[in-house]
Amino acid sequence: MSEADTERDNAGLRDVRLRYMEEALKMADEAYEAAEVPVGCVFVLDGVIVGRGRNETNVAKNGTRHAELVAIDRMLSGGFDSADFSKTELFVTVEPCVMCASALRQININRVFYGCANERFGGCESVLRVSSDAGLDGSPYPSQGGYYRDQAILMLRKFYVRENVTAPQPRKKAARELKTQDLQL
Amino acid sequence: MADHTRCGDYLVERVPIEEERQKLETEDVYTARITAQQTSRILQFASKSFPKLDGIEHVKRVRREAHESGDTLLVILCQCKMLDRDQLSARIRDTEWAALDIAVSKVPATPPYTKDQFDRWKAVWPVAYRPLVKLKQALFSADEKEYVHQCLRLAEELCKQCDMAGGRSVAAVIGNPQARRVVAQAIDATTVSGNPLRHAVMCCIAQVADYEVAREARMTQSQTPKLDATGPESNAAAPLKRAHSPCGAAEIDDRSGYLCEGMDVFSSREPCVMCTMALVHSRIGRLFFLDSNSGGGISQYSMHSHRQLNHHFACFKCTRAEDRASES
Numbered sequence: 001m002s003e004a005d006t007e008r009d010n011a012g013l014r015d016v017r018l019r020y021m022e023e024a025l026k027m028a029d030e031a032y033e034a035a036e037v038p039v040g041c042v043f044v045l046d047g048v049i050v051g052r053g054r055n056e057t058n059v060a061k062n063g064t065r066h067a068e069l070v071a072i073d074r075m076l077s078g079g080f081d082s083a084d085f086s087k088t089e090l091f092v093t094v095e096p097c098v099m100c101a102s103a104l105r106q107i108n109i110n111r112v113f114y115g116c117a118n119e120r121f122g123g124c125e126s127v128l129r130v131s132s133d134a135g136l137d138g139s140p141y142p143s144q145g146g147y148y149r150d151q152a153i154l155m156l157r158k159f160y161v162r163e164n165v166t167a168p169q170p171r172k173k174a175a176r177e178l179k180t181q182d183l184q185l
Numbered sequence: 186m187a188d189h190t191r192c193g194d195y196l197v198e199r200v201p202i203e204e205e206r207q208k209l210e211t212e213d214v215y216t217a218r219i220t221a222q223q224t225s226r227i228l229q230f231a232s233k234s235f236p237k238l239d240g241i242e243h244v245k246r247v248r249r250e251a252h253e254s255g256d257t258l259l260v261i262l263c264q265c266k267m268l269d270r271d272q273l274s275a276r277i278r279d280t281e282w283a284a285l286d287i288a289v290s291k292v293p294a295t296p297p298y299t300k301d302q303f304d305r306w307k308a309v310w311p312v313a314y315r316p317l318v319k320l321k322q323a324l325f326s327a328d329e330k331e332y333v334h335q336c337l338r339l340a341e342e343l344c345k346q347c348d349m350a351g352g353r354s355v356a357a358v359i360g361n362p363q364a365r366r367v368v369a370q371a372i373d374a375t376t377v378s379g380n381p382l383r384h385a386v387m388c389c390i391a392q393v394a395d396y397e398v399a400r401e402a403r404m405t406q407s408q409t410p411k412l413d414a415t416g417p418e419s420n421a422a423a424p425l426k427r428a429h430s431p432c433g434a435a436e437i438d439d440r441s442g443y444l445c446e447g448m449d450v451f452s453s454r455e456p457c458v459m460c461t462m463a464l465v466h467s468r469i470g471r472l473f474f475l476d477s478n479s480g481g482g483i484s485q486y487s488m489h490s491h492r493q494l495n496h497h498f499a500c501f502k503c504t505r506a507e508d509r510a511s512e513s
Contacts, residue, residue, distance in 0.1 A: 061401075062394030063444045063466035064387060076380045098488070099462035103382050106459065120495060121462070127493045128486055130458055136480045137457050 017113055020044055020091040021147040027054040028093045028155050038155040041067040041092035043075065045084055051075040068092060068100040072107060085109055093152040095145060097121035101130035105138030112143040115152030150183040190325050191506065193334025200483055200500040202490030204298040204317065209305055211291040212241065213265040215273055218257050218286040227260055234276050235263035243296035245311040265289060332365040336451040337473060337503055343372050344453045352376035357385035359393055360449040362470065369393050386452055386460035390467050393445050445469050455481035461488045471499045
């Protein structure tokens with residue numbers, strides 16, 4: 001295969017991945033509409049979406065109900081064979097947090113694609129490297145960001161200019177504006 | 186270095202936080218040798234001529250030093266990372282300080298958090314010492330020692346059920362430190378559920394959450410009286426749920442809980458990275474664990490006190506006192 005062919009193939013692959021990420025963004029939007037932190041994901045096995053999830057920490061009053069864990073729970077209780085995770089790819093709008101990054105190792109996920117980095121909790125590159133460090137439970141996996149990064153950031157910004165009424169001391173955010181100039185949408 | 190406490194059958198040892206493990210690191214600053222009378226004038230000059238000191242607020246500005254010309258002071262002008270030597274000279278050249286005796290000195294780059302650090306830091310340069318408030322959480326009252334003992338023993342007893350159930354032998358308990366009561370307890374459910382993520386800690390967190398959801402539903406229901414048949418029926422479920430749940434004290438019922446804020450977690454084994462981060466997300470107050478886990482969140486990353494994480498909690502490694510005795 002010539003270099004040009006490889007490049008065309010990679011571009012085609014990126015388009016396919018972007019389509020899965022569009023599905024993850026739809027899940028994030030569903031979370032936003034439900035007043036949850038807008039993060040969504042899909043799991044893909046052999047080109048088929050086999051699982052979907054979005055953040056539901058507020059309604060569950062449980063800080064661990066992140067999109068990834070919600071989807072995994074649903075898949076397993078719906079009969080998904082946990083051995084198949086090793087052939088499954090995850091598309092999630094935001095870099096998995098440290099907790100989810102560890103969970104993904106423990107189910108032996110094949111690969112992870114995400115939209116934007118998670119500067120506060122990221123477990124693939126931003127805060128810790130749970131996805132690749134040695135000595136942890138489960139198996140390391142490759143991860144790659146930058147799929148619809150700006151769209152993922154926009155959703156989070158839209159959410160955070162609203163007031164989080166479930167926080168112990170909700171901050172008044174009347175003066176906040178939604179900034180979009182630095183994003184390519 | 187860390188503190189030991191005996192709680193019934195257990196020795197409870199605080200796991201040092203990241204700051205306590207901080208080794209001495211130094212940073213270079215420009216210093217000038219002056220007499221005591223010049224102090225306020227040179228500080229005035231420094232504040233308008235040089236960049237402000239940044240990130241070394243713990244460092245004292247002046248150091249007294251015996252010198253051949255009698256008692257002199259070394260005063261910090263600015264950090265070397267802000268200006269190079271030529272820039273510094275240029276700003277002094279045409280002032281009354283042109284003949285100043287300037288040198289480069291080393292100062293501790295981070296504040297001292299422990300007495301031990303303070304003693305080592307101040308040998309380098311005078312520093313202010315403010316012990317971390319969270320380090321004092323290791324002190325237990327007699328009542329609290331009994332509660333810690335009971336919770337750890339419960340976690341160990343639950344572990345024995347795991348052996349019978351054939352799963353991984355890990356159990357966890359969540360306690361409310363104000364009421365000194367158990368509010369959730371669970372054993373590892375990975376085998377029984379076929380879900381590799383259903384660890385004991387995750388199950389406990391879910392119990393607290395489910396309890397809060399149910400409590401809120403009850404409150405909403407009691408505020409909006411319903412005349413149809415479903416009203417009393419769903420209300421009837423409330424006491425049943427309460428009898429099932431280990432909590433029953435009024436103060437727990439009235440708790441307007443945000444996740445597991447301020448709660449204690451007792452685990453038979455050091456939580457894995459997933460579970461430790463779940464505890465960070467849940468805003469717990471303290472973690473007590475029995476067996477260490479080399480791949481766990483405390484051993485691997487000191488996640489109870491990680492600088493980049495938004496919530497910290499106190500952490501205690503616990504040992505059966507009899508095991509400790511047989512080791513030595």
